[in-house]
Amino acid sequence: MNQQFGVCNLCLIPLRAEPSDRSEMSSQLLFGDHFTILESADKWLRILTAHDEYEGWIDRKQFEEIEHAAFVALHDLNTILGLSITHSVTKTSSNEKLSLIAGSNIPNTLDGFFYLRDTKYRLEGEAVTPAKDKFRTGVPSVALFYLNAPYLWGGKSVFGIDCSGLTQMVFRQFGIKLKRDAYQQAEQGELVGFLQECIAGDLAFFDNEEGRIVHVGIMLDNERIIHASGRVRIDAIDNQGIYATELKRYTHKLRIIKRL
Known part of the structure; x- marks a missing residue:
């Protein structure tokens, strides 16, 4: 059987x-996210995403098949x-509009138009080319977006996002690829030995009572962290962990800090 590939053509x-509408949402695909099809079951497809090598099931009505070259x-x-918040895109053949979100992948545009397989789109505004050299100075403002x-388990947008989705989408704006889950992201980058050495863009990871890494946030400096907990928020952090001022208590226990 020949390998099959697909791309998300919805917002x-x-x-x-699992292959069920009742199954938990472990992540999301944005427009332009592409993947390898691993298995087909009734109305569901098990896929492996290209950008973060994450497995899961999607509804077979919510994608477009593409060739290997694409x-x-x-x-x-x-x-x-x-x-x-949203970007307007129009299918030129039907004049149907899509509202896409930040971080969506856009094939190279020419005079405001681009193709996804055989479908031609018109983009209102411009796509951007991520620049890694702007990461350290630009990461605070992107995170504040x-x-x-x-908070939404598996979410990756301003309409709902989880802790590792936040870090992944912020880093995506600079062309830096992070894995999907917090424990996977903790395996990337180099260890920062002391909290006092932290700089903007370092990732802080937190564990539970069993020692499993279950949370991640982005350091704004060596005293503040932005993370998704209830909502995306800025809290104080010290060697013990995150201190939520509103709750007047520590909410997450610091495990390690990594720098990419």
């Missing part, structure tokens, strides 16, 4: 843990949508 779709082209793509976004 945002759920990636589920898969490779999307994999090499480095243009995304920047920091606006998501401030007060509600």
Whole structure:
């Protein structure tokens, strides 16, 4: 059987843990996210995402099949949508509009138009090319774009986001690839030995009573962290962990700090 590939052609779709509408949403795919199809079951497809190698199930009505050459082209793509709540895109053949979100992958545009497989789209505004050299100075403002976004398990947008989704989407704006879950992200980068050495963009990881890493946030400096807990918020942090001023108590126990 020949390998099959696909791409998300909708604004945002759920990636589920099991092939059921009742299954938990473990992550989301944004427009332009591409993947390898691993298995087919009734109305569901088990896929492996290209950008973070994450497995899950999607509804087979929520994607478009692509050839291997298009898969490779999307994999090499480095243009995304920047920091606006929504971006308007129109299918030129039907004049149907889509509202896309920050971080969506956009094939190279020409005079405001781009193609996803055979479908031609018109983009209102411009896509951006992520720049890693702007990460340290730019990461605070990008992280603040998501401030007060509600917490949503598996979410990756301002309309709902989880802790590792926040870090992944912020880093995405600079072309830096993070894995999907907090414990996976903790395996990336270099260890920062002391909290006092932290700089903007370092990732702080927190564990539970069993020692499992279950939370992550982005350091704004060596005293403040932005993270998704109830909502995307800024809290104080010290060697013990995150101190939530509103609750007047520590909420997360610090395990390690990493720098990418």
